[in-house]
Amino acid sequence: MTQDVRSTPAVGGEPPSSLPRRLPWSLGSGTILLGLNSAMIAVALVPMAAEFGDAGVIAWIVSSLYIAAAVGSPTAGRLADLLGPRRTYLAGLAIVLVASTLGPFVPTAELMIADRVLLGLGASVQFPAAMAIIRQQAERRGARPTGAIGVIALCGQTTAALGPTTGGLVVLLWGWQGIFWVNLPMVALCATLVLAFVPKDARRPRRGGAAQLASLDPLGMLLLVVTLVLLMLGLLSLDGAGPAWLFLAAFVPALALFVWRERRAASPFVDVTLMTRYPQFALTCLRAVATFVSFYCVFYGLPQWLEATRGLDAGLTGLLMLPVFGVGALSTWTATRLGARWHPRELLVIGSSAMVVAGAALAFATGPDAPLWWLAIVCALLGVPNGFNNLGNQLLLHRAVPAEAAGSSSGVYRTAQYIGASLAAVVVAHTLDESAPAGGVHAMGAAVCVIGAVLLAASLVALARLRRGRS
Template sequence: MQRRRSTAGLNVTASVSSGAHLGAIPVRVRFAAASGTVLQPLNSSMIAVAIVGIAAQFGSSAGVSWIISAMYITTAVCAPMAGRLGVLLGARRVFVAGLVLVALGSLAGMFAPSVPMLIASYVVLAMGISVHMPNAMTMVRAYAERYRRQSRTALTTLVMCGQSVAALGPTLGGLLVGTFGWQSILWVNLPVVVLSAIAVLRADLGGVQSGRLTARNALHALDVPGIALFLVAITSTMLWLVSMRAQPTWWLLPVAVVFLSLFVWWERRATEPFIDVRALVRNRALSATLARTLVTYSCFYLIFFGIPQWLQYSRGMTAIEAGLTMLPVAGMSVFATVLGARTYRRYGPRVTLLIGTFALCVGGVLIALVESSTAPLVVLALVALVLGIPNGFNNIGNQSLVNSVTTVEEVGTAIGMYRTAAFIGANLAVVTLQMTAGNVVDDAGLHRTGWFIAGVSALLLVGIGFSRHMGNAIRSEVIGP
């Protein structure tokens, strides 16, 4: 983020009138920007129902679990860098490059002869999917500022597409895996890549299609030492979290601490920092949102990893049946995102996040109390409906806050940091699921997981209620720096 950002939350207190008289970004532009962003939630959610089939083919459940970890580690590391590159080279150019990487990773994964090759393929794929949301945000903000439009509706579109696809992913993945085998969750990426490339290349995206710098000049403008320190700090942190599932690699923890300290030290002194940590400290609304995002996503992925595995292991469902059981989450997520956007616009982020977090707490209690193995499918469907509510409200609330407190030059990197927090949360969820449920998710393990979600959500509710860095005056994003 840029050093010129000198105040923590001046943009946060913008009134409703700042965007009330401005028109929405055209539908074709909104959906062009959203087209590539669906690849990340699609792949992250489909893998949950494919992991059993992959393990059956390669005969290594321990090694297969590294596919998920490798994907999330790579995305967490690359997302902020992708936002920064979009500012330097052009958001559209970087966006399309990400589509190319997704296609390459998917093709390689379909024909991977071993687990290590499949993991490598998912690393390439993850590099691609890390690009899209940060640069989509940059594109819609640039369009809004150039043509004097409000970006709130575009943000709702981005979040709604992401949340609906994330919730629909287990169902779609289950149908694909059950019908065509696990490789089908990779080839489904190819038509999405083609359609997204056509949409983005044909759309007017507010002048962000060409970067400010050439590739050579951008390399000089990048804070390479800062990026290197960030890579080591985040990667060692994620690897340490992953190792907690079996035999903890404790030496990675001091490595992470040392390199994180060096990263902060360097960024405070860099002329053009990769992430302006001083501005991040001053912008407490953004810092608090990133911390809240990490915790929220930990609970989110506990649900999306735990329940499909439990349905297959303990209820004896096929991948298709497990996916269909999760279908109500998809419908409710779409509805909750639209309702959450209206709630944010009218009542601000505090009410929006309180509703989403309370629903998450209720969902955790339901998971903990329902008689899992004997519960009728209709009861499971009702639980799934409740679990769809927090997806919409929490994500629209947190991402709208990020959009509100950053400028167009900052928003790509900030959303990248948002993604980093989300995927650290995903790895925390993998570790937590191992601790609460073990290698095979049975009824008792699912109940313990539900109580964990409920307890964490209760603490989040207290934090949101007493937070001093959000207020009911935060009703819309700022249209302009």
């Protein structure tokens, strides 16, 4: 039985105990939804494109969820403060339920993209709402939140590791529609656990609907979506199939208008002033975008190549992706141990170097006839950069901004991750082509290698400056 710590006195000024274990595990059951739906679709994209008769929709099916999450995640944090985190959490589950019920039956690619937007909005709610619940309960009970936060992180890492493999099995059994069916029992289980074990929200003072809406900065949200969509349209049209110059020309004033709006908003959706006040934070976000472009190229591009060019089924593709995430989890653990003694930029040097090596292996030593054992080794190499780069960036983020800006900076950093994921869909769309040599995997590997080389050079320069400053 879990100990109740509400009446346990603090000793020596330290919280007496951790939160009851059933609280974070109940919340964690829902926070996996976004990662799971990101991971499972990686092995379902090829059959989905065949179903809709258009491979060009893949980039939008991928990026639509991340664009929605870029808006939904910070908005959910605000709604949790306004309406209560438990209510917000359950509302997100309801949205996921609707999107997952409709998904298997959508008849067109356009409706699939719309359904993925809905799914992204709903699945982006659980993490910020869960963190708000944990913070509230820790303060109310006088307990340490560290263990609960660790459980939430563990749920996310496990999902990333097992998602493609699970998705491969699901697609084999039930087709691409199965990646939506899987959500239904998970949502039911999560809702049951939250209703049973998560305390109800406290009563909140009533506020006018107009005031609540204004505090969410809906104009800022709209401008962010318009800006990202214009950028995606322009980049996807660079192959000459569309008016790239028109979309990219419209992107520039849209971005300027978004920045202008957010600098003047009383409660900005994205606090862009953090970029000017803390230049190292701006560089960290830019580096995060590049890092996640590389990661999601592998995350989505490699399964497509394995299925479309190598002709592997979804199950075997999912198994081959397992080393990427298994080694990624190991590299995260190793980076965490080293991070206690090393400077974050030293971790970035390791991560960027691994990105160069892994990208080069994909570009020059992988082809349609490569044996499966070699593909497994390359996949393992591709898992190394993630842990070191992620931890290095997050540690620099912690150093770049003061404690009072931690919440806002974390939200902006998470948005940078989603932007990187969306841009990765563009890179994959331009590089992978069944008619290209080796199906385009060499070009995608070269892109990963180049990104790694740029990040490595920047990290080495920054590290050299740091060491000169110490001498």
